[in-house]
Amino acid sequence: MLGSHLAGLRGGLEAALLLGLLAAWLGRGRTAAGAAPVRAGGGRALWGGAAAAAALALLLGWSFTYGARELTPEAGRAAGGVLSVAAAGCVTLTVLGPHGRRGGLVGAAGFLVVAREGLATALFVWAAVSAARDEAGSAGPLGMVLLGLAVAALLGWAAHPGVRRLPPARFRAWAGGALLVVAAGVLAQGVRDLQDAGPLGGVLAGRAADLGGAVSPDRWPGALLEGVLNVRPDPSVLQVTVWALYLVPALTLLLAPVGFGRSVPVGVEEQKKTDARTGEGAGPGVGPRGAASAGGGRGGDGADAGGERLHDGPRGAGGRTDGDPR
Numbered sequence: 185m186l187g188s189h190l191a192g193l194r195g196g197l198e199a200a201l202l203l204g205l206l207a208a209w210l211g212r213g214r215t216a217a218g219a220a221p222v223r224a225g226g227g228r229a230l231w232g233g234a235a236a237a238a239a240l241a242l243l244l245g246w247s248f249t250y251g252a253r254e255l256t257p258e259a260g261r262a263a264g265g266v267l268s269v270a271a272a273g274c275v276t277l278t279v280l281g282p283h284g285r286r287g288g289l290v291g292a293a294g295f296l297v298v299a300r301e302g303l304a305t306a307l308f309v310w311a312a313v314s315a316a317r318d319e320a321g322s323a324g325p326l327g328m329v330l331l332g333l334a335v336a337a338l339l340g341w342a343a344h345p346g347v348r349r350l351p352p353a354r355f356r357a358w359a360g361g362a363l364l365v366v367a368a369g370v371l372a373q374g375v376r377d378l379q380d381a382g383p384l385g386g387v388l389a390g391r392a393a394d395l396g397g398a399v400s401p402d403r404w405p406g407a408l409l410e411g412v413l414n415v416r417p418d419p420s421v422l423q424v425t426v427w428a429l430y431l432v433p434a435l436t437l438l439l440a441p442v443g444f445g446r447s448v449p450v451g452v453e454e455q456k457k458t459d460a461r462t463g464e465g466a467g468p469g470v471g472p473r474g475a476a477s478a479g480g481g482r483g484g485d486g487a488d489a490g491g492e493r494l495h496d497g498p499r500g501a502g503g504r505t506d507g508d509p510r
Contacts, residue, residue, distance in 0.1 A: 192332025
């Protein structure tokens with residue numbers, strides 16, 4: 185029972201966490217310093233892509249479970265590896281790219297984030313359903329799988345408001361850094377899947393470390409680490425190398441003052457444009473100094489001319505204020 189629960193938790197936790205972080209990233213784009221503005225429909229594209237991937241995964245899982253053809257383990261790993269690499273690329277462009285909040289890219293990110301683990305999880309769910317339908321079967325494993333998915337969804341939902349409460353000055357570094365760390369794990373796991381499936385089997389295939397039971401996926405801590413960061417007990421040399429070569433430059437670009445995106449915060453740039461339009465629309469007498477330049481400083485031409493006319497008024501009437509022509 186516990187194994188079924190942890191399998192559902194591992195399968196849904198990473199997707200739920202990435203979706204929650206991406207939704208927070210999109211929702212806070214207008215107020216976070218240095219982040220590009222959110223385009224209308226970005227959130228709808230994210231959840232639409234995720235829903236489409238979930239529906240497709242359930243359909244394919246049902247087809248492979250009850251249909252005439254089965255999905256071989258090698259083919260499943262190869263598909264998961266390709267989807268993992270593509271998902272990591274979309275998340276990276278969403279965080280670092282100058283147009284990362286376009287609807288098409290956001291929708292693709294939502295689709296790939298769910299699709300990479302969706303098929304394997306759907307196969308597990310349909311297998312539990314098939315076992316529960318047997319005469320001697322039990323609905324316990326199915327219930328535990330669904331409970332694991334529910335816990336994963338709850339944790340992903342909890343990450344969303346927590347990240348949105350970050351101060352604007354820290355939001356970009358913390359939220360973007362969390363997304364890149366999770367994306368690094370997705371990319372590394374995709375490389376490992378491609379190694380296990382065969383295309384990259386002989387490339388740096390040695391074991392980089394042996395964590396043993398410290399991060400065993402059969403226990404809660406190991407399941408959480410694998411679900412969030414894709415930490416496995418036996419990472420390969422290529423897996424660790426790809427993880428480091430991706431994460432270090434990505435975090436450098438995120439935290440550097442100049443990256444793939446804008447070098448000037450959007451709020452500052454929009455304020456400059458607003459000031460420029462205000463100055464053009466107010467006439468030649470209104471400049472950056474505001475009212476002092478338009479109406480009354482010593483250095484303003486309009487103020488000097490008006491003041492001169494006030495002082496010359498009595499002299500124009502005859503030089504005296506009592507009406508004497510002298």
